[in-house]
Amino acid sequence: MNIRFIINIFGRVLILLGLFMLTPIIWAFVYGEDTVGGILASSLITLAAGTFMYFGSLINLRKELGLRDSYFTVTFTWVVISLFGMLPYIFTGSIEGLPNVYFETVSGFTTTGSTILTDIESLPKSILFWRSLSQWIGGMGIIVLVVAILPLLRIGGYNLFKSEASGISYEKLTPKTASTAKRLWGIYVALTIILIPLLLIGGMSFFDSLNHAFTVMAAGGFSTKDASIGAFSPFVQYVVILFMLLAGMNFYLHYHFIKGRFKRVFSNIELKTYLSIVGIVTIAITIAVYLEGTYNLEYVIRKSFFQVTSILTTSGFATYDYLLWPTPAWTLLFLLMFVGACVGSTGGGIKVIRHVVSFRSVVLHFKRMLHPNSVSLLKINGEVIDDEKVSSLITFLVLYLFTFISGSIIMVFLGLDTFTAVGAVAANLGGVGPGIGTVGPAANYHHIHDAGKIVLSFLMIIGRLELTTVIILFTSMFWDKYR
Amino acid sequence: MNIRFIINIFGRVLILLGLFMLTPIIWAFVYGEDTVGGILASSLITLAAGTFMYFGSLINLRKELGLRDSYFTVTFTWVVISLFGMLPYIFTGSIEGLPNVYFETVSGFTTTGSTILTDIESLPKSILFWRSLSQWIGGMGIIVLVVAILPLLRIGGYNLFKSEASGISYEKLTPKTASTAKRLWGIYVALTIILIPLLLIGGMSFFDSLNHAFTVMAAGGFSTKDASIGAFSPFVQYVVILFMLLAGMNFYLHYHFIKGRFKRVFSNIELKTYLSIVGIVTIAITIAVYLEGTYNLEYVIRKSFFQVTSILTTSGFATYDYLLWPTPAWTLLFLLMFVGACVGSTGGGIKVIRHVVSFRSVVLHFKRMLHPNSVSLLKINGEVIDDEKVSSLITFLVLYLFTFISGSIIMVFLGLDTFTAVGAVAANLGGVGPGIGTVGPAANYHHIHDAGKIVLSFLMIIGRLELTTVIILFTSMFWDKYR
Numbered sequence: 023m024n025i026r027f028i029i030n031i032f033g034r035v036l037i038l039l040g041l042f043m044l045t046p047i048i049w050a051f052v053y054g055e056d057t058v059g060g061i062l063a064s065s066l067i068t069l070a071a072g073t074f075m076y077f078g079s080l081i082n083l084r085k086e087l088g089l090r091d092s093y094f095t096v097t098f099t100w101v102v103i104s105l106f107g108m109l110p111y112i113f114t115g116s117i118e119g120l121p122n123v124y125f126e127t128v129s130g131f132t133t134t135g136s137t138i139l140t141d142i143e144s145l146p147k148s149i150l151f152w153r154s155l156s157q158w159i160g161g162m163g164i165i166v167l168v169v170a171i172l173p174l175l176r177i178g179g180y181n182l183f184k185s186e187a188s189g190i191s192y193e194k195l196t197p198k199t200a201s202t203a204k205r206l207w208g209i210y211v212a213l214t215i216i217l218i219p220l221l222l223i224g225g226m227s228f229f230d231s232l233n234h235a236f237t238v239m240a241a242g243g244f245s246t247k248d249a250s251i252g253a254f255s256p257f258v259q260y261v262v263i264l265f266m267l268l269a270g271m272n273f274y275l276h277y278h279f280i281k282g283r284f285k286r287v288f289s290n291i292e293l294k295t296y297l298s299i300v301g302i303v304t305i306a307i308t309i310a311v312y313l314e315g316t317y318n319l320e321y322v323i324r325k326s327f328f329q330v331t332s333i334l335t336t337s338g339f340a341t342y343d344y345l346l347w348p349t350p351a352w353t354l355l356f357l358l359m360f361v362g363a364c365v366g367s368t369g370g371g372i373k374v375i376r377h378v379v380s381f382r383s384v385v386l387h388f389k390r391m392l393h394p395n396s397v398s399l400l401k402i403n404g405e406v407i408d409d410e411k412v413s414s415l416i417t418f419l420v421l422y423l424f425t426f427i428s429g430s431i432i433m434v435f436l437g438l439d440t441f442t443a444v445g446a447v448a449a450n451l452g453g454v455g456p457g458i459g460t461v462g463p464a465a466n467y468h469h470i471h472d473a474g475k476i477v478l479s480f481l482m483i484i485g486r487l488e489l490t491t492v493i494i495l496f497t498s499m500f501w502d503k504y505r
Numbered sequence: 506m507n508i509r510f511i512i513n514i515f516g517r518v519l520i521l522l523g524l525f526m527l528t529p530i531i532w533a534f535v536y537g538e539d540t541v542g543g544i545l546a547s548s549l550i551t552l553a554a555g556t557f558m559y560f561g562s563l564i565n566l567r568k569e570l571g572l573r574d575s576y577f578t579v580t581f582t583w584v585v586i587s588l589f590g591m592l593p594y595i596f597t598g599s600i601e602g603l604p605n606v607y608f609e610t611v612s613g614f615t616t617t618g619s620t621i622l623t624d625i626e627s628l629p630k631s632i633l634f635w636r637s638l639s640q641w642i643g644g645m646g647i648i649v650l651v652v653a654i655l656p657l658l659r660i661g662g663y664n665l666f667k668s669e670a671s672g673i674s675y676e677k678l679t680p681k682t683a684s685t686a687k688r689l690w691g692i693y694v695a696l697t698i699i700l701i702p703l704l705l706i707g708g709m710s711f712f713d714s715l716n717h718a719f720t721v722m723a724a725g726g727f728s729t730k731d732a733s734i735g736a737f738s739p740f741v742q743y744v745v746i747l748f749m750l751l752a753g754m755n756f757y758l759h760y761h762f763i764k765g766r767f768k769r770v771f772s773n774i775e776l777k778t779y780l781s782i783v784g785i786v787t788i789a790i791t792i793a794v795y796l797e798g799t800y801n802l803e804y805v806i807r808k809s810f811f812q813v814t815s816i817l818t819t820s821g822f823a824t825y826d827y828l829l830w831p832t833p834a835w836t837l838l839f840l841l842m843f844v845g846a847c848v849g850s851t852g853g854g855i856k857v858i859r860h861v862v863s864f865r866s867v868v869l870h871f872k873r874m875l876h877p878n879s880v881s882l883l884k885i886n887g888e889v890i891d892d893e894k895v896s897s898l899i900t901f902l903v904l905y906l907f908t909f910i911s912g913s914i915i916m917v918f919l920g921l922d923t924f925t926a927v928g929a930v931a932a933n934l935g936g937v938g939p940g941i942g943t944v945g946p947a948a949n950y951h952h953i954h955d956a957g958k959i960v961l962s963f964l965m966i967i968g969r970l971e972l973t974t975v976i977i978l979f980t981s982m983f984w985d986k987y988r
């Protein structure tokens with residue numbers, strides 16, 4: 023294991039994190055809060071640790087990572103930033119209890135958006151800003167992961183979709199990869215900046231606009247209000263729907279769109295499926311809720327369009343407590359937690375493309391049943407996906423399901439009722455945030471057992487890093503070589 | 506489509522069914538019931554229809570079935586016997602309402618064991634006998650399906666496990682296949698006959714012994730008592746546990762065992778996994794229930810051993826209302842509904858071997874992540890399963906899950922609460938019978954909406970015939986050639 027280089031990477035990451043950590047201080051000054059000392063101390067500790075790790079590992083540094091080193095580094099990057107990211111909450115005393123702080127921080131950097139806060143608005147603005155910023159940083163991390171690292175590591179089938187298919191190329195870390203990452207970061211930053219004035223127009227304060235721009239583009243779901251986006255105007259709600267949809271799309275497609283390659287964008291099967299799901303489920307839920315006769319049509323459409331988009335993109339914002347809707351409506355929303363956003367987006371979950379492949383593999387299976395002697399192939403966006411790739415991709419689904427079930431059993435054994443256990447695990451593994459049962463959109467995770475909070479935090483990281491990246495660290499074969 | 510030969514096959518099946526239908530008349534005489542006329546009429550109609558179809562199709566008969574014809578024939582064999590199997594209930598007026606009669610009959614021939622009867626013991630003995638017999642006939646049908654037809658049709662991966670792996674050979678229908686089927690039928694009949702005196706020793710009447718011998722060996726779950734096996738002595742309960750376990754095993758292994766090939770039996774990975782699951786889950790549930798402190802240890806072990814075996818083998822008998830147990834206990838039982846019995850048994854569900862393959866495909870995936878340049882293979886019982894086979898096998902899991910979710914959504918839209926919807930679909934698709942919610946082991950399916958009963962009956966047939974056999978009939982590509 024090239025521990026020297028791994029420490030070096032962690033050092034760089036922590037220096038960046040420490041610099042980001044300075045920005046909430048501005049808001050402490052603006053709102054005259056007494057959090058300056060706590061945040062500054064957090065930042066300095068993080069910067070000091072980062073600098074120490076970076077320079078301490080420079081001598082005889084060999085800049086090479088094996089496959090094993092890479093899996094380890096990716097997983098522990100999220101662990102390390104989550105540990106240092108806890109400091110502002112701890113030093114300002116704004117969240118009580120280490121499990122709570124850990125849960126909230128991991129929920130930030132993984133862009134999950136589950137919260138243990140019972141009264142969000144009582145927190146200092148500077149700390150709320152750090153909370154939102156942690157999601158935006160997490161989103162940046164995901165983009166570099168998707169562009170550069172996952173395809174290289176053959177994780178979760180990310181190597182399957184080459185440039186033509188999804189824009190993701192499977193090659194060594196090259197200067198080209200770095201420039202691609204920068205381009206996608208540019209799109210991420212640009213969309214964030216465009217969103218701010220739109221939210222201002224809708225009546226948000228500048229502080230709220232900035233925070234929500236961060237958490238919308240990261241498909242994060244943290245809000246500065248207890249009522250989430252429900253606290254804002256219908257205009258804001260429509261704007262957030264649009265930008266959640268953009269955050270849940272493959273960022274490569276945004277890039278192609280800007281370059282005028284419209285055909286490539288609109289012929290993309292994952293995008294078409296993604297938008298179709300939003301449309302069909304919104305209509306189904308609108309009908310189910312409107313038939314109750316309580317609300318006018320625009321209201322129902324807006325609420326259901328919002329919840330569908332929020333859950334499919336794994337954003338997790340809310341404008342309504344959908345658990346109050348008829349059973350078929352929230353059952354559909356619950357199932358959306360298992361669909362996920364598009365590959366190459368900041369959204370999490372299983373991802374639409376995996377469902378497309380598994381659906382096509384069912385069709386392929388039928389074809390082979392009817393024509394056992396002819397060669398049948400599976401194609402995605404015109405590219406053949408061979409059986410090894412198909413099986414590796416569906417295996418991801420199996421592993422996801424296995425993790426979901428194991429997690430649910432653990433939560434049930436920790437004393438949760440079945441609904442809450444299943445809802446909490448689905449929502450946190452899938453990166454959505456609010457679940458069903460007692461952790462629904464109008465509730466929070468404060469009442470969960472401390473052990474349960476640790477388990478859910480772990481599931482957030484597993485889900486965010488496409489499962490295998492993390493789970494492989496727990497296999498004996500991973501450590502075989504090191505023994 | 507070779508309709509002539511298909512009708513000819515249905516004719517033979519109906520003649521056999523009509524003959525079986527005569528046997529309940531004996532019990533009508535023994536118990537002096539007024540059902541003789543109704544049952545005799547049913548039998549004669551069935552025999553007449555069968556004879557007419559058989560002889561009417563003999564001229565110019567070409568005994569060849571294409572692949573499409575075979576899928577069609579297998580599915581409709583179950584539909585046809587279910588339709589004629591309804592007659593005894595209808596003509597004796599023992600079950601009210603056609604959806605109820607259809608549900609009960611399909612539940613019989615698919616060996617599912619769900620019932621709409623609210624007071625089983627009030628039915629005439631002769632009708633209860635027909636009900637039990639329908640499961641035993643269903644079990645015979647499954648054996649011939651597994652031996653001769655599924656491997657040939659490449660359904661659900663049955664072609665994957667050749668003789669060495671599970672004893673199932675993938676070859677054309679040969680005289681050898683026919684003799685294999687007869688041998689396995691012999692084992693089925695022999696085990697049924699051995700079970701009868703054991704149940705008598707346990708204190709059952711001869712009538713009850715015969716009925717339960719039929720339904721235990723078919724992994725069926727129909728009982729002549731409202732309290733199911735809970736109405737009988739602990740000795741009977743242990744005997745039933747043992748024979749449920751035998752019914753849930755691959756019948757080829759029984760054959761190998763009789764021939765003294767013990768090594769082949771005990772090295773079989775599916776058998777080892779199957780028995781391990783029974784052991785581990787029994788222990789877990791015993792602990793969870795015993796900790797409540799209400800019952801003595803033997804009682805708890807017996808009850809939990811029984812429920813675990815009953816659900817894993819998809820038998821569906823009950824000795825206790827497990828929904829009264831702590832949540833972790835019945836959650837585990839619910840999950841067992843998705844495991845299923847062994848391939849080549851009379852049990853249904855997903856089957857243990859599919860889980861073994863999917864688990865190994867996850868391991869294979871990790872191996873390939875760590876060693877991208879070396880060749881990693883998946884082996885089952887020493888035989889290599891290539892990627893095409895793995896992907897076809899996991900595709901079955903995806904399709905199963907998809908069917909389960911679609912079925913649950915339909916049931917929710919038909920007005921069931923989520924628990925009951927999910928429980929009913931899992932239990933009927935998986936061939937278990939009793940589910941959770943309001944269709945638990947102490948309840949029945951009487952209160953379900955008529956449309957819901959039809960949907961569940963359909964799911965029973967889909968599940969029994971390994972999904973693809975039936976679902977392929979609903980694809981456009983199936984009918985392409987015929988248009």
Ligand SMILES: [K+]
Pocket residue numbers: 133134135241242243336337338453454455
């Ligand atoms: K989220």
Ligand SMILES: [K+]
Pocket residue numbers: 616617618724725726819820821936937938
């Ligand atoms: K059954």
